[in-house]
Amino acid sequence: MSFGPAVVSPSWLEAHRESDSVVAVDVRDRRDYEELGHLPGAVSVPGDRFRDPSSVAAGKLPAADDFADLLAEAGIDPDDTLVAYGGDPALAARFLVTALVYGHEGSLYLLDGGLEAWRDGDDRSLTTDVPDREPTDYEAALCEDAPLVDRDAVEAAVEGDAVLVDTRTAAEYEQSRIPGAVHLDWEDLLEDGRLKSEDDLEALLAERGIEPDERILLYCNTARRLSHTFVVLRHLGYEDVAFYEGSLTDWVRAEAPEWDPVELQEQVRHYADNGGFEAMVDELGEDVLGRLKLIGLYHQKQRGYFMLRTRAPGGRLTVEQARTIGEVADEFARAPAEYGGPDQNPVFGDGYLDATTRQDVQMHWIEIEDVAEIWDRYDAVGLSTMQACGNSVRNVVGCPAAGLDPDETVDIEPVVERVSQRFLGDHHYANLPRKFKVSVTGCHEDCARSGIQDLGLTPARKDGKDGFVARVGGGLSDGPRVASDIDLFVEPDQVDDLVAAMADLFMDHGSYLDTAVNRLRFLVAEFGPERFREELESYADFEFVEPDEVLTMDYRGDHVGVHEEADGRSYVGLNVPTGRMGGDEFAELAELADELGDGEVRLTPNQNVLVPHLTDDDLEALLEDPLLERYSPDPGPFTRGIVTCTGREFCNYGIIETKNRAIRWARELDDWAEQVGIADDHEAIRIHMSGCSASCAQPQLGDFGLRGEVYRDDYESGRAADLGLGGDLGNDEFIDWLVGKIPIDDVPDVVKATMCAYDADSEPEESFTEWADRTSNAELREIVTERPARDSPAIGTEVS
Amino acid sequence: MSGTDPAATDGPRPGVPQAGVKGIGEDPREQDRDVAEAPGKIWFRDLDEAVIEADRCIQCASCVAACPSDSIGIDEDEGRPTLVKMCTGCSRCWDFCPRSGLRYERHLELTQEERGLAEPGTYAARATDEAANAGQDGGVVTALLAALLEAGEIDGAVVAREQEDEPLRGEAVLATSREELLAAGGSIYNQTMGLGQLDELLADADLGSEAHGASDSRAGSETTRETDDPALAFVGTPCMIQGATALDRYDHEPADPIALTVALMCTRSFEHSRLVSRLETFDVDPAAVDTLDISDGELRATDAAGETLLETDVDAFDAAGLRGCDECADFVGGAADISVGNVGSSDGETTVVVRTETGESAWETAAPALETAAIDRPATLEKLADWNRRRAESILPREYDPEAGIGITYEHHRESYDGTDREPEPLNPARVHQYEEWC
Numbered sequence A: 001m002s003f004g005p006a007v008v009s010p011s012w013l014e015a016h017r018e019s020d021s022v023v024a025v026d027v028r029d030r031r032d033y034e035e036l037g038h039l040p041g042a043v044s045v046p047g048d049r050f051r052d053p054s055s056v057a058a059g060k061l062p063a064a065d066d067f068a069d070l071l072a073e074a075g076i077d078p079d080d081t082l083v084a085y086g087g088d089p090a091l092a093a094r095f096l097v098t099a100l101v102y103g104h105e106g107s108l109y110l111l112d113g114g115l116e117a118w119r120d121g122d123d124r125s126l127t128t129d130v131p132d133r134e135p136t137d138y139e140a141a142l143c144e145d146a147p148l149v150d151r152d153a154v155e156a157a158v159e160g161d162a163v164l165v166d167t168r169t170a171a172e173y174e175q176s177r178i179p180g181a182v183h184l185d186w187e188d189l190l191e192d193g194r195l196k197s198e199d200d201l202e203a204l205l206a207e208r209g210i211e212p213d214e215r216i217l218l219y220c221n222t223a224r225r226l227s228h229t230f231v232v233l234r235h236l237g238y239e240d241v242a243f244y245e246g247s248l249t250d251w252v253r254a255e256a257p258e259w260d261p262v263e264l265q266e267q268v269r270h271y272a273d274n275g276g277f278e279a280m281v282d283e284l285g286e287d288v289l290g291r292l293k294l295i296g297l298y299h300q301k302q303r304g305y306f307m308l309r310t311r312a313p314g315g316r317l318t319v320e321q322a323r324t325i326g327e328v329a330d331e332f333a334r335a336p337a338e339y340g341g342p343d344q345n346p347v348f349g350d351g352y353l354d355a356t357t358r359q360d361v362q363m364h365w366i367e368i369e370d371v372a373e374i375w376d377r378y379d380a381v382g383l384s385t386m387q388a389c390g391n392s393v394r395n396v397v398g399c400p401a402a403g404l405d406p407d408e409t410v411d412i413e414p415v416v417e418r419v420s421q422r423f424l425g426d427h428h429y430a431n432l433p434r435k436f437k438v439s440v441t442g443c444h445e446d447c448a449r450s451g452i453q454d455l456g457l458t459p460a461r462k463d464g465k466d467g468f469v470a471r472v473g474g475g476l477s478d479g480p481r482v483a484s485d486i487d488l489f490v491e492p493d494q495v496d497d498l499v500a501a502m503a504d505l506f507m508d509h510g511s512y513l514d515t516a517v518n519r520l521r522f523l524v525a526e527f528g529p530e531r532f533r534e535e536l537e538s539y540a541d542f543e544f545v546e547p548d549e550v551l552t553m554d555y556r557g558d559h560v561g562v563h564e565e566a567d568g569r570s571y572v573g574l575n576v577p578t579g580r581m582g583g584d585e586f587a588e589l590a591e592l593a594d595e596l597g598d599g600e601v602r603l604t605p606n607q608n609v610l611v612p613h614l615t616d617d618d619l620e621a622l623l624e625d626p627l628l629e630r631y632s633p634d635p636g637p638f639t640r641g642i643v644t645c646t647g648r649e650f651c652n653y654g655i656i657e658t659k660n661r662a663i664r665w666a667r668e669l670d671d672w673a674e675q676v677g678i679a680d681d682h683e684a685i686r687i688h689m690s691g692c693s694a695s696c697a698q699p700q701l702g703d704f705g706l707r708g709e710v711y712r713d714d715y716e717s718g719r720a721a722d723l724g725l726g727g728d729l730g731n732d733e734f735i736d737w738l739v740g741k742i743p744i745d746d747v748p749d750v751v752k753a754t755m756c757a758y759d760a761d762s763e764p765e766e767s768f769t770e771w772a773d774r775t776s777n778a779e780l781r782e783i784v785t786e787r788p789a790r791d792s793p794a795i796g797t798e799v800s
Numbered sequence B: 001m002s003g004t005d006p007a008a009t010d011g012p013r014p015g016v017p018q019a020g021v022k023g024i025g026e027d028p029r030e031q032d033r034d035v036a037e038a039p040g041k042i043w044f045r046d047l048d049e050a051v052i053e054a055d056r057c058i059q060c061a062s063c064v065a066a067c068p069s070d071s072i073g074i075d076e077d078e079g080r081p082t083l084v085k086m087c088t089g090c091s092r093c094w095d096f097c098p099r100s101g102l103r104y105e106r107h108l109e110l111t112q113e114e115r116g117l118a119e120p121g122t123y124a125a126r127a128t129d130e131a132a133n134a135g136q137d138g139g140v141v142t143a144l145l146a147a148l149l150e151a152g153e154i155d156g157a158v159v160a161r162e163q164e165d166e167p168l169r170g171e172a173v174l175a176t177s178r179e180e181l182l183a184a185g186g187s188i189y190n191q192t193m194g195l196g197q198l199d200e201l202l203a204d205a206d207l208g209s210e211a212h213g214a215s216d217s218r219a220g221s222e223t224t225r226e227t228d229d230p231a232l233a234f235v236g237t238p239c240m241i242q243g244a245t246a247l248d249r250y251d252h253e254p255a256d257p258i259a260l261t262v263a264l265m266c267t268r269s270f271e272h273s274r275l276v277s278r279l280e281t282f283d284v285d286p287a288a289v290d291t292l293d294i295s296d297g298e299l300r301a302t303d304a305a306g307e308t309l310l311e312t313d314v315d316a317f318d319a320a321g322l323r324g325c326d327e328c329a330d331f332v333g334g335a336a337d338i339s340v341g342n343v344g345s346s347d348g349e350t351t352v353v354v355r356t357e358t359g360e361s362a363w364e365t366a367a368p369a370l371e372t373a374a375i376d377r378p379a380t381l382e383k384l385a386d387w388n389r390r391r392a393e394s395i396l397p398r399e400y401d402p403e404a405g406i407g408i409t410y411e412h413h414r415e416s417y418d419g420t421d422r423e424p425e426p427l428n429p430a431r432v433h434q435y436e437e438w439c
């Protein structure tokens, strides 16, 4: 191809447009092209079709095949001369740059002045006639010498390797920029929409040190504006021009100091004593609120107050840590008077905390003034809130019975610890495209839920060595997906390298630009497991091998109750309905664990707590403690199985209130189960309730999955829930959502009716999941929509 | 139940609804759904595809106002709704969108039953003061609002004015004085998305302590507003009024500040950039246009000196119209307290329909500022309304049925629209706003 692209005038086009191999390309919206008219003979390739942030291709580039299809459909041949124009010259330039990157062979020209300039000429009217061009079989592939650079090249440029040019407006440049970049507003190259004279342009460029013999790297925000500058520089004969497709968006997240968790924590500490929330927001801007997630602070819907998330890797806490958390909650998680003070919550009062499904602890109403004190106390006992939220390697979930279980293969504690330490506070890994969730299980029962993790590790063996097999790309919210097995064996001390390799791959391929689809599982889905494995191997510094043997996987559930340890002692799992507990109670539990156990408390992925290492006498003493009346090792089946997220009480998104409602329901349903005589048939009946359709309570895994909704009829609207049945990660089973918008107060009756149907219809020994799986969705739908009249006596008598 | 390997199943195909699987494009968000959706489940994406991508959005901003998590914002360039943070899948945007989940004709029916006067008043009127010159027709809206403001009946009015840097492009403003109302007089022929900006407008406006009902300012309230219970007049095209009054019928908070609704009778609105582009093809410099006026099927552009720049059949501007307006049968703004237009009245007069008690009492308050007569040609108004309804019925792919339920399900929408030129278009990743807020 000729050296290009270049800029041509309307009269050039006028003179050449009769030629069949010169094609004008209109990049405006299809409707504008069709209805407002276009240059005679021009084909339509709308800008919004060749800018695709969600493809695996870099930045906003479309996938090569999609681009090829687009050009083929427009009737363009690989060696056609293309003349792009549109309302927006940068978008037209973008088209040319895309064609260049994908190896178009013909010349590429930008129409100077675009549509306007064309119309200014004599007798250059527009037409709505669509040219009659045969579709071609255009093929496109990423050019080997495509002028694209990655972040490493930009880093080198920062070090003086090349001239880095920021093509955005002066205001944007002032606000933030890549260090060392010179500023050249792309529009400064234009005057009244036309390209300035070459002399003017050369002066403009020389002023900024942008010389033809230099290597030039361009960036903007979304790789549109830089395209125009790129075309103009090439037009002027600059040879070594390239651009950074990821652009500032990518750079800022990866490198900017305000995204450094350690630095951020220091800043926030400063405001604890200097003006608190308002001063912080005034000086750092509202957008600091989003970044605070990096250090475990999540802004509540009540302005000025935060949810604080504390991480417990693998769910393990020393009693000092547990006591500290309890005391901090009791002291700081208190609602101000205007939000109800000590009576903020009718069930839990004030000063409570929540155990989560990722083995974190959350508490609310934290103010900026309090955080320095809290962090000091945390530091003293080795706790951290850093990267508990945000786009980083999140709290590593581990089997809570690790080291206790008689069937354990690998002790995961050192593994969890090493992974946690390696990524904690690491700026480079603190800003991944999105969050990155890892779980490690050492026993044969996959209680850490590898199927819903970005990376889930379960025990395996190779050449007599114990280790793990990896599953990748699972997850629940926005597009649930069960993780794929990539047949990869890792030794325990390779795990942190594997996590790092995966994080690196994620950063390179997981687009920072299409934020809606940049969970790791989209990448796995797009690559497919095999290619993903290959890519991953290229990032890892060890050779990939397959396991000889994958050790049984089974999903146990919740660890509630008394269980024997490998050494003959016992551990007790206490049920914490919905995970919520008074801070004082949590501290009290730590006290008990200190006195009776062996200095440890653990959190489970079911929002429960576990006290390990009890001798028989200590066990008895613990079981008799009054605290266990509320947090029982032997609760009713509904109380045992209830899991909820935060819900409307504190969450900006929550549509329904969850925790109090769940506790109320669980009690009511347990009483009912007792009455109708089914209570003893079930260990746990798992109702998982999320306040909205995000998956914080993992509704897809429940026997009953619920998520908050609204309903409306001609006269009324109210709160409601979607319902699904029969989720179970044990056999990779997510629920299907059966019905939507059940008015919220009808839910307990629906649960009762379903349990009755199960009791009546199931085979002996058939679990609820199996039954739900076997029963058709249509039948299930009928069961849950044909609500029995409330308090129908038939239900009770029939079963008992 | 499903737990299948996603790689093994085919992705959904455009235009082919799949049982339980939503969305129509081959967007990566859909490629690996391991879970079937609940029937009737709606995400913003569904609204986006059925309405916005399908180029049927009328920019009424009902969805923006309706979203309980404020997840929908307004795209700066296109003036259309766009997701700005996580969508919780609550369906409310769909439920209140007159181009999808809200059966607007049913809503009109219900509001009329519930709030309509047995005999609506119809007048031809003109302002007796300077509002007559500031206004588009008789300046009635301007005079009415100024009178209500000065009588303390309202704290402000949400109206429209031309943006400073973009000729002919409207923006919503909250006018709190006669001067501001006069400056905002006249019609803007594109949508402002004002219904979606009430919170911001209120936060920016200084309604101050003298404002209506502003006595007990709750400390720590969720909004930063000074005034707790402002009373606003809300002026807009009929579809904007549909959204505002529908939210109000269900007691949804975004409609709380609205105390009076005024509809500008309308058969269509325009897309700003196309309107400008169209004017340019007639060699009219949009910046030179002082007023645009569309009446009796003619579009007229005049400059500041009153010189006519263009006079042409409005059909020549078809390509610039909002395509979604073709589905609208609500020329008269049937849900509003008061509707205004020019059909049936002489030049310099406004046609007014007062439809509710709220409207009646406002009308009485403003009476001294207005000169009122019987409408010249009432039949013209009716004829136009009739024509408008027939056009909508002929274009609307779904049934037009004021007696059917108010909600239209996703499935029903797909059944009626698929296969027509108004069917849902796949979500276009290039148009998706890049947001970074999730729970």
Ligand SMILES: Cc1cc2nc3c(=O)[nH]c(=O)nc-3n(C[C@H](O)[C@H](O)[C@H](O)COP(=O)(O)OP(=O)(O)OC[C@H]3O[C@@H](n4cnc5c(N)ncnc54)[C@H](O)[C@@H]3O)c2cc1C
Pocket (backbone or CB within 6 Å): B131, B134, B135, B136, B137, B138, B139, B140, B141, B142, B143, B158, B159, B160, B161, B170, B181, B184, B185, B186, B187, B188, B189, B190, B191, B192, B194, B235, B236, B237, B264, B265, B266, B267, B268, B269, B270, B294, B295, B340, B341, B342, B343, B350, B351
């Ligand atoms: C898009 C559009 C199409 C119309 N089509 C017709 C028609 O076909 N037939 C007909 O009889 N009448 C039509 N009208 C109404 C007409 O143009 C006048 O607005 C109406 O007659 C009132 O005139 P007035 O002098 O009393 O109002 P004015 O005193 O001029 O007051 C009008 C008020 O409405 C506000 N406003 C103007 N445009 C908008 C807008 N787009 N969104 C929100 N507020 C706005 C102004 O800021 C002002 O406060 C249309 C209006 C619009 C906006």
Ligand code: SF4
Pocket (backbone or CB within 6 Å): B042, B043, B044, B066, B067, B068, B069, B070, B071, B072, B086, B087, B088, B089, B090, B091, B092, B093, B094
């Ligand atoms: S949260 Fe609800 S209203 Fe908001 S965009 Fe999503 S579905 Fe629509």
Ligand code: SF4
Pocket (backbone or CB within 6 Å): B047, B051, B052, B056, B057, B058, B059, B060, B061, B062, B063, B064, B081, B093, B096, B097, B098, B099, B100
């Ligand atoms: S028509 Fe109105 S409610 Fe529907 S999408 Fe457009 S702005 Fe939102």
Ligand code: SF4
Pocket (backbone or CB within 6 Å): B058, B237, B238, B239, B240, B266, B267, B268, B269, B322, B324, B325, B326, B328, B329, B330, B331
């Ligand atoms: S014609 Fe109907 S849909 Fe279009 S702007 Fe007017 S009221 Fe809205």
